[in-house]
Amino acid sequence: MTIHDVAAAAGVSISTASKALNNTGRMGAETRERVKRIAGEIGFRPNALARGLLSKRSFTIGLLTNDTYGRFTLPVMAGISEALVDHGVSVFLCAIEDDPALGQIHVDAMLDKQVDGIIASGKRLDRRLPVDLSSLPVPVVYAFTEGSENSVTLRSDDAQGARLAVEWLAKLGRRRIAHITGPEDFFSVRERASAYREVAGDVEPVLYGIWAESWGHEAVGAIWDRPGEKPDAVFCGNDQIARGVVDALRERGVRVPEDVSVVGFDNWEILAAQTRPPLTSIDMGLKELGREAGLTVLALAEGRPVEPGVRKLPCRLVVRQSCGGMSPTE
Amino acid sequence: MTIHDVAAAAGVSISTASKALNNTGRMGAETRERVKRIAGEIGFRPNALARGLLSKRSFTIGLLTNDTYGRFTLPVMAGISEALVDHGVSVFLCAIEDDPALGQIHVDAMLDKQVDGIIASGKRLDRRLPVDLSSLPVPVVYAFTEGSENSVTLRSDDAQGARLAVEWLAKLGRRRIAHITGPEDFFSVRERASAYREVAGDVEPVLYGIWAESWGHEAVGAIWDRPGEKPDAVFCGNDQIARGVVDALRERGVRVPEDVSVVGFDNWEILAAQTRPPLTSIDMGLKELGREAGLTVLALAEGRPVEPGVRKLPCRLVVRQSCGGMSPTE
DNA sequence: CTGAAAGCGCTTACAG
DNA sequence: CTGAAAGCGCTTACAG
Numbered sequence: 001m002t003i004h005d006v007a008a009a010a011g012v013s014i015s016t017a018s019k020a021l022n023n024t025g026r027m028g029a030e031t032r033e034r035v036k037r038i039a040g041e042i043g044f045r046p047n048a049l050a051r052g053l054l055s056k057r058s059f060t061i062g063l064l065t066n067d068t069y070g071r072f073t074l075p076v077m078a079g080i081s082e083a084l085v086d087h088g089v090s091v092f093l094c095a096i097e098d099d100p101a102l103g104q105i106h107v108d109a110m111l112d113k114q115v116d117g118i119i120a121s122g123k124r125l126d127r128r129l130p131v132d133l134s135s136l137p138v139p140v141v142y143a144f145t146e147g148s149e150n151s152v153t154l155r156s157d158d159a160q161g162a163r164l165a166v167e168w169l170a171k172l173g174r175r176r177i178a179h180i181t182g183p184e185d186f187f188s189v190r191e192r193a194s195a196y197r198e199v200a201g202d203v204e205p206v207l208y209g210i211w212a213e214s215w216g217h218e219a220v221g222a223i224w225d226r227p228g229e230k231p232d233a234v235f236c237g238n239d240q241i242a243r244g245v246v247d248a249l250r251e252r253g254v255r256v257p258e259d260v261s262v263v264g265f266d267n268w269e270i271l272a273a274q275t276r277p278p279l280t281s282i283d284m285g286l287k288e289l290g291r292e293a294g295l296t297v298l299a300l301a302e303g304r305p306v307e308p309g310v311r312k313l314p315c316r317l318v319v320r321q322s323c324g325g326m327s328p329t330e
Numbered sequence: 331m332t333i334h335d336v337a338a339a340a341g342v343s344i345s346t347a348s349k350a351l352n353n354t355g356r357m358g359a360e361t362r363e364r365v366k367r368i369a370g371e372i373g374f375r376p377n378a379l380a381r382g383l384l385s386k387r388s389f390t391i392g393l394l395t396n397d398t399y400g401r402f403t404l405p406v407m408a409g410i411s412e413a414l415v416d417h418g419v420s421v422f423l424c425a426i427e428d429d430p431a432l433g434q435i436h437v438d439a440m441l442d443k444q445v446d447g448i449i450a451s452g453k454r455l456d457r458r459l460p461v462d463l464s465s466l467p468v469p470v471v472y473a474f475t476e477g478s479e480n481s482v483t484l485r486s487d488d489a490q491g492a493r494l495a496v497e498w499l500a501k502l503g504r505r506r507i508a509h510i511t512g513p514e515d516f517f518s519v520r521e522r523a524s525a526y527r528e529v530a531g532d533v534e535p536v537l538y539g540i541w542a543e544s545w546g547h548e549a550v551g552a553i554w555d556r557p558g559e560k561p562d563a564v565f566c567g568n569d570q571i572a573r574g575v576v577d578a579l580r581e582r583g584v585r586v587p588e589d590v591s592v593v594g595f596d597n598w599e600i601l602a603a604q605t606r607p608p609l610t611s612i613d614m615g616l617k618e619l620g621r622e623a624g625l626t627v628l629a630l631a632e633g634r635p636v637e638p639g640v641r642k643l644p645c646r647l648v649v650r651q652s653c654g655g656m657s658p659t660e
Numbered sequence: 661c662t663g664a665a666a667g668c669g670c671t672t673a674c675a676g
Numbered sequence: 677c678t679g680a681a682a683g684c685g686c687t688t689a690c691a692g
Contacts (some may be wrong), residue, residue: 380685
């Protein structure tokens with residue numbers, strides 16, 4: 001089923017057939033309709049390869065990621081796909097672990113296939129992918145990973161997210177808010193911690209550790225075993241830590257949210273919803289981030305101008321039950 | 331940079347250049363080498379679109395999935411990608427939720443782009459994707475989802491996995507093994523339960539519920555609150571349930587693994603490893619399943635014969651600490 | 661051993 | 677208003 005078949009069936013030339021189907025050129029409305037109808041009847045679908053060869057557009061982009069676990073990449077991917085499917089653009093997913101050779105192979109494969117652009121994504125804002133994308137013949141957008149010079153980079157606004165969490169706790173009347181978080185060498189950890197400090201003051205400590213439930217447990221032990229006043233709230237660096245904190249508090253007979261409010265970060269549905277009580281958490285809006293990344297790489301591919309630099313997208317608070325309080329009333 | 335540039339730079343015709351680069355035709359070894367060297371020097375990369383137009387192979391396949399959460403699809407995807415990258419094949423990821431219209435859009439987009447084949451994947455063995463793939467012009471392989479008549483379908487061997495779990499418990503000396511699992515309308519639930527029955531006998535009950543920690547909790551309550559002898563082991567339908575079971579037992583002062591051994595299913599790393607104690611679990615080998623699916627669709631695309639029907643891939647036991655015992659000595 | 665020509669399926673100036 | 681021709685970048689019979 002090629003355009004030749006359509007042309008033959010409609011009794012016109014292939015140029016006319018092409019123009020009819022693409023709504024270009026000028027011809028009798030009746031002719032155009034007839035060609036379209038016949039194309040539909042014989043099930044003609046234009047070959048995107050042939051079309052791409054001419055137009056220099058493949059309607060294809062590549063998503064490169066080293067987040068094999070997919071916790072971050074998957075929502076990003078969903079957003080990209082959702083935004084681009086309407087434009088007829090399909091997405092190659094390339095999981096490259098942290099292997100530079102594998103990364104290069106995938107980049108080469110994508111370039112061979114004439115992708116219109118590449119989105120680089122990762123699991124950490126302050127690390128680069130193990131492959132250099134800075135001088136490719138196609139546009140590159142960085143989403144949730146460190147970008148190269150003068151590139152377009154999209155990331156979540158972790159400071160604003162942290163503020164959102166702590167302000168919510170303050171609004172609920174909490175005054176002694178502790179912060180239990182991940183490793184200090186993470187940029188996002190430092191950014192969240194300093195936003196926390198601004199809002200919460202320094203009545204309670206920041207405890208740096210690892211991204212694990214066990215660390216949440218341990219930190220609660222350290223805080224609650226020391227003498228003196230205890231926190232009435234804990235802002236956690238992610239949901240895993242928050243889960244550990246909630247479980248540890250329950251085991252000590254401290255009631256959540258009556259005695260202590262807990263906020264997580266990531267809004268990792270499966271974890272946040274299964275915790276008892278379900279976690280109030282900060283959502284980084286990764287799907288929205290993916291959507292923006294998709295639209296941005298598309299704009300670049302079409303030659304529309306895009307301001308380079310880092311663009312921060314807002315986080316939002318998702319209220320469940322670990323803080324008490326109703327859903328946020330502005 | 332096209333083959334014209336290579337030909338010009340090497341002082342040969344484009345036919346000769348093409349043949350030199352593809353190791354076809356006959357020519358002086360010296361000419362061939364020179365062309366190759368020059369191609370490398372000017373950074374020539376053949377346009378896969380043009381190549382695909384001739385060869386009728388795009389070196390592209392599509393992965394269709396309704397598992398937006400990605401728990402199952404992601405390992406499958408990793409396996410597919412890993413198997414195919416060596417063959418120069420790239421993968422379109424199409425997340426279609428459960429939306430038939432969206433599914434059709436993605437299928438059409440893939441066909442337009444001349445994919446060499448499609449792999450359909452899901453989150454449930456006994457459900458079909460919301461789109462009919464049974465009479466496409468390209469080969470289709472089903473992985474971890476119900477396939478159509480006479481298709482090639484790959485799935486995990488849940489009965490064998492369940493047997494592995496229960497036999498492991500028996501080997502550790504457990505005699506009263508309960509089974510707490512998901513909804514009975516899941517095919518895999520029934521298959522696991524009946525394999526469990528065969529090995530464990532009927533001293534303890536099968537409790538059907540939902541795929542949630544809360545159900546694990548609740549089921550432990552039901553069992554331990556009734557009078558009479560208690561189980562000395564629990565085989566759980568998935569890791570979430572197992573986590574609920576382990577937590578509930580701990581809260582009752584029942585020691586895991588000293589008093590009761592617990593086995594999960596799925597080997598969902600992030601959950602299994604964070605449970606205290608870490609969960610021994612059954613791994614469905616989804617990455618291997620993806621690898622097989624990739625190689626199978628490739629074989630089909632190349633016209634090699636593939637036996638239709640359902641192929642079950644073996645599960646394996648991953649030993650952590652929730653059962654006691656050493657790593658399986660086989 | 662090497663090159664001119666035809667062609668993959670399509671689009672787009674350009675004639676008529 | 678419609679069609680013949682050239683061409684996107686490549687490969688592959690077929691001549692020479």
